[in-house]
Amino acid sequence: MTTLSITGGRVLRPDATVTRADVLVDQDTGEILEIGSDLAGEGDETLDAEGALVTPGFVNGHCHVAMTLLRGYADDKPLDAWLQEDIWPAEGELTAEDVRIGAELGLLEMIKSGTTAFADMYFHVPEIAAAVEQAGLRARLGHGIVTVAKDDEGARADAETSLEVAREYDGTADGRISTAFMPHSLTTVGTEYLEEFVPKAREAGVPIHYHANETADEVAPIVEEEGVRPLAYAAERGMLEPEDFLAHGVHVDDSEIELLAEAGAGVIHCPASNMKLASGMAPVQRMRDAGVTVGLGTDGAASNNDLSMLDEARDAAMLGKLAADDASAVPAEAVTEMLTRGSADAIGLESGRLEEGAPADLAVIDLETAHLTPRHDLVSHLAYAAAAADVRHTVCDGRVLMRDREVLTLDEVAVRERAQEAAEALSARASGEE
């Protein structure tokens, strides 16, 4: 057995307490063997956590990782105009190679900011899977289906691709990659395709992930055409099972919150994207009070504009209070849970908790900085004050992905250079200069 010990730090436990402890990891199984004192001499490899907080690796429950190439490409518009006028035309020019480069850039940013697992909806998924395999993270991947503006043949081919990808990649990268069937949203995929393909996804045994109730404009046509709220429509089509998870859930009413809670389906809250696109404020405290599993996600880097889950945590706390008109809403403990096991539970992963037998997915956060001084309450610091640059080490599946701020699985300089070149060429193609 090969072991790793993370020593001298303070460890955030699942009950939100913080204790001084070492963590011993079995690198062969990728699991936590023991959390206790005096484990410093036990590891074949050691990570220094003196003056640091050892937390579960952050879980980004909804992302489009390759959209890092479109970071800053189009800002300051609402969702529909942003997608139709800028993002979709540019994505029409993306090559498989671009998606690989964008994914590597996103994974680099995730590792540097303590994220160890994520759920992703995009296209050219084999490229994303290859990047995940190399970078060493854990991911639930899927091909996003859009059937509007396609003929029947094109629409069915897109849905077939999503099923095929889900079947083929589930369990790959030594089990670090899992998959889902991913209709883009309830308004961009036709009812007939949902009715045909959702049962096939069930047969394949994969969850369903989609955008839902993100903007008011997306709710109105479903209510008008179907006579029911979007999540009732989704439930009628079998898309609200316990393993399913939806992104956003901004405009959900009480009946939909109840549906989510009863179904056990997860919601991934994306506060930065919701603020930037002015989509609205999700009723996070009300969903949590009702027993809904709520996680956190960044969405893509073009609507955020970074992939830091610590930023997302702070945004979730701040926006949650504003939405509830209550400063006690979405407190630090809630945000910390959403950042870790809330997202993990929603997307169906075992990670997000530091305990014996759990996956060894963790981040070590440097506390010896001006903005984390004094240290009254480390859970408060994680929710409100810590930043991506405070992450010292990142470990996933027992493997060290970043040691002392140096990413070991990707060549940072090369990834950044390739991404800059690819983004410039993409921009030229999209504007018709090439």
Ligand SMILES: CSC[C@H]1O[C@@H](n2cnc3c(O)ncnc32)[C@H](O)[C@@H]1O
């Ligand atoms: C078909 S792959 C996924 C698709 O989703 C687009 N996208 C990015 N951010 C959002 C968002 O906030 N709401 C809806 N769709 C979004 C992305 O550009 C891809 O085309």
Ligand SMILES: [Zn+2]
């Ligand atoms: Zn999204």
